[in-house]
């Protein structure tokens with residue numbers, strides 16, 4: 001037996017490790033195996049339309065708020081998502097790669113303005129065709145598609161009418177959801193209504209850091225209420241139109257820790273917790289907005305219409321929990337929550353986003369969510385950006401592998417203690433456009449050379465390939 005026959009006989013994974021000492025090191029943990037999570041656990045990769053597709057103005061696509069915002073020069077590195085990681089043209093080979101990495105679930109989002117260029121009304125058949133091709137290719141490869149209806153890219157024409165601050169969005173969003181479920185619901189069972197409503201309402205309508213760049217308390221509050229209504233209404237439409245649907249919504253969550261064990265720190269932590277973790281889930285569960293613990297939210301009453309309490313409710317099949325970091329807090333000046341984040345200490349490990357690596361925060365937030373009567377929790381995003389370097393066609397991203405293993409270990413701990421966690425989606429597949437930050441932060445398990453759109457599977461991708469085998 002020669003060397004290559006020998007390597008083949010012991011399996012390609014080991015062969016990869018053999019050629020790659022960095023990866024061999026990462027794989028050294030035979031105790032830590034996929035099997036521990038059970039056979040029915042969903043393993044997937046999460047992406048979104050604006051961050052990956054590109055093709056921003058072709059085949060009939062209308063303008064979205066992110067097209068406008070980035071082309072106005074609002075991104076840190078002056079980039080745009082006009083090409084992004086070119087998924088629109090490369091979905092075929094990209095999905096094959098996803099399969100090669102042994103993932104069975106692919107989360108993506110529909111671009112509203114690709115399907116309905118004017119926000120409502122005329123349907124862009126080329127947009128429908130594109131998603132049909134993506135979905136069909138997934139199914140041919142044995143990959144389950146998971147669709148997010150709204151991952152932040154509102155059609156600009158609707159923003160011109162007030163966007164999320166206009167209650168009419170309930171009608172616009174319903175029309176869009178009707179379209180998506182009717183066109184794709186025969187093949188898609190897993191649906192997520194919104195992606196991180198807290199992020200897009202606060203960054204987009206309160207502090208103006210993200211598209212559409214609006215600043216103001218009233219626009220923020222209006223957007224919160226209308227997003228919460230759409231969250232539930234979207235769920236109802238999916239349940240009505242899709243047989244055997246599995247319906248969730250994705251919430252950004254971070255465990256909030258008081259800097260000191262003193263009452264005023266604890267009160268600050270509680271206020272921040274309402275804003276970051278409780279605001280969008282409690283009304284869906286029929287608990288109403290958590291106004292008692294954050295009196296500022298009483299201002300939402302201004303936007304409530306008779307019957308809204310009922311309309312905010314929806315019994316989701318799962319809650320998508322997205323966690324990257326924890327927040328340590330102290331009393332402070334951030335309006336309405338009157339709490340500030342305490343900068344991570346000198347010894348804290350930070351990602352390229354400046355986010356503190358805090359795997360135990362994942363465990364704690366899962367335990368916190370376990371107190372709600374939820375049917376299932378799925379981690380619909382988790383991952384990290386680190387400054388990746390290509391050496392001889394390899395990216396030895398050992399920091400990302402450690403990050404993922406540590407977070408997974410904490411998920412497993414919570415799962416073993418009875419938290420109903422049914423799946424994990426890593427953020428993300430191929431390096432893409434990271435919103436306000438542009439192309440600098442790399443979150444992918446596959447490296448993208450943005451000049452050539454060449455892909456290199458990072459060690460973290462190879463690690464997953466082995467882990468999921």
Ligand code: FCB
Nearest residue numbers: 048195196199427434443
């Ligand atoms: C989440 C977003 C996702 C991505 C990651 C890093 O908040 O949902 O699109 O930007 O952060």
